[in-house]
Amino acid sequence: xxxxxxxxxxxxxxxxxxxxxxxxxxxxxxxxxxxxxxxxxxxxxxxxxxxxxxxxxxxxxxxxxxxxxxxxxxxxxxxxxxxxxxxxxxxxxxxxxxxxxxxxxxxxxxxxxxxxxxxxxxxxxxxxxxxxxxxxxxxxxxxxxxxxxxxxxxxxxxxxxxxxxxxxxxxxxxxxxxxxxxxxxxxxxxxxxxxxxxxxxxxxxxxxxxxxxxxxxxxxxxxxxxxxxxxxxxxxxxxxxxxxxxxxxxxxxxxxxxxxxxxxxxxxxxxxxxxxxxxxxxxxxxxxxxxxxxxxxxxxxxxxxxxxxxx
Numbered sequence: 111x112x113x114x115x116x117x118x119x120x121x122x123x124x125x126x127x128x129x130x131x132x133x134x135x136x137x138x139x140x141x142x143x144x145x146x147x148x149x150x151x152x153x154x155x156x157x158x159x160x161x162x163x164x165x166x167x168x169x170x171x172x173x174x175x176x177x178x179x180x181x182x183x184x185x186x187x188x189x190x191x192x193x194x195x196x197x198x199x200x201x202x203x204x205x206x207x208x209x210x211x212x213x214x215x216x217x218x219x220x221x222x223x224x225x226x227x228x229x230x231x232x233x234x235x236x237x238x239x240x241x242x243x244x245x246x247x248x249x250x251x252x253x254x255x256x257x258x259x260x261x262x263x264x265x266x267x268x269x270x271x272x273x274x275x276x277x278x279x280x281x282x283x284x285x286x287x288x289x290x291x292x293x294x295x296x297x298x299x300x301x302x303x304x305x306x307x308x309x310x311x312x313x314x315x316x317x318x319x320x321x322x323x324x325x326x327x328x329x330x331x332x333x334x335x336x337x338x339x340x341x342x343x344x345x346x347x348x349x350x351x352x353x354x355x356x357x358x359x360x361x362x363x364x365x366x367x368x369x370x371x372x373x374x375x376x377x378x379x380x381x382x383x384x385x386x387x388x389x390x391x392x393x394x395x396x397x398x399x400x401x402x403x404x405x406x407x408x409x410x411x412x413x414x415x416x417x418x419x420x421x
Contacts, residue, residue, distance in 0.1 A: 163257040168264040168339065169240075175233035179246035180255040183227035188249045190221065190229050196242035203231065238263050238290075238313050265290040265314065266340040271349040273329060282321040282349045284334035288314045294337040295319040 169175040179190055189206035194215060201215035213220065218234045229248075233240050244259040267289025273282055286293035292307050292315035303321040310316060323329065329349065336345040 163255070164259075165257065166260040166262070168262055169233070169236040170340065171237060171263060171265050173236050175236040175240070175261070177231040177233070177244060177246070177259060177261070179229065179231070179257060180248040180250070181228055182248060182250045182255075184223060184229065185227060186250040186252070187229065188251065190246065190248045192221070192231050193245040193247075194219075194242060195245070196240065205229065233261075236263065263290050263313075264340050266338055267293045267315070267317070267336070269293075269336050269345055269347055271334050271347040273323075273349045273351050276322075279325070280323045280329075282323060282329065282332060282334070284319045284321075284336070284347060284349070286315075286317045286336050286338070289317070289338055289340075290314050291339065293317050296335045296337075297321050298331070298333045298335070 167175075167177060177192075179192070184207065187207055189204065189210075191204040192202065194201050194203070201217075203213045203215055203219060203221055205211045205221050211221075219240075220232055221229055222232050223229055231244070231246070241262050244261050246255075246257050246259065248255045265288065267286040269284075269286050271282065271284040273280060275281070282297070284295050284297070286295060290313065295305055295317055297303055297319070299321070301321055301324065303319055305317065305319040308316040308318075319334065321332075321334075323332075333346050333348050336347065338345075
């Protein structure tokens with residue numbers, strides 16, 4: 111009988127402990143460390159009220175991005191921690207109900223509250239440097255919520271389409287450039303097509319689809335369809351005849367140069383150059399010299415006049 115009583119007491123204690131784990135709350139779910147620059151948490155091994163989530167969020171370039179960890183208000187919260195991994199750069203933003211706040215990101219990100227008291231993380235002027243994994247942990251009086259959020263930039267591509275020649279065959283080209291993530295391209299005709307996606311150095315994508323046209327086919331109704339998450343509708347583009355303006359400019363310049371040379375040669379043959387007569391040399395003033403005969407006659411007359419004076 112004594113053994114039966116002991117077994118009954120043990121069974122009752124086991125049932126009571128099991129009921130406590132299923133319906134009771136474990137209030138000793140977190141420890142705030144004042145010696146470490148980061149808020150650290152200790153989550154119990156058995157936690158019936160904890161929620162673990164993983165999701166993705168996309169934001170447009172330059173937008174004011176808002177991330178929520180949970181929908182609990184600060185009247186229920188104990189603390190919230192955001193741990194960010196931005197391309198290998200780690201930082202943390204945290205806040206608690208005892209005003210133990212921390213922000214090591216120092217890039218404009220901040221934790222704010224809505225008018226209802228719900229906490230959220232604000233990312234002003236979202237850009238590519240804000241992409242990364244945002245881990246949040248929110249602990250409230252009735253449990254906790256943990257989430258890993260893959261945050262990325264979304265940017266619409268610029269779309270163009272044209273027709274060009276590839277050897278002896280005509281090809282339709284559809285290009286979606288500068289998009290993030292990469293766009294999807296399809297054609298209205300199910301002919302032979304190939305698509306290539308290139309990740310540029312700036313992190314944006316270039317998608318090019320080339321459709322080989324059958325010989326003699328009309329292209330008036332040919333269109334390419336471009337789909338991107340930033341658009342609500344499909345973008346339809348009709349290929350236009352490609353005009354290589356650079357080659358046209360070079361060709362026009364070359365023809366103009368040749369015409370100028372030919373015109374110069376024609377003018378030269380029509381009007382040959384004439385050698386202009388040699389310009390007369392400048393004449394310096396030369397004193398007029400009398401002829402020798404006149405000079406001798408003048409001397410003789412002077413001589414004769416002098417002889418008459420002495421006779």
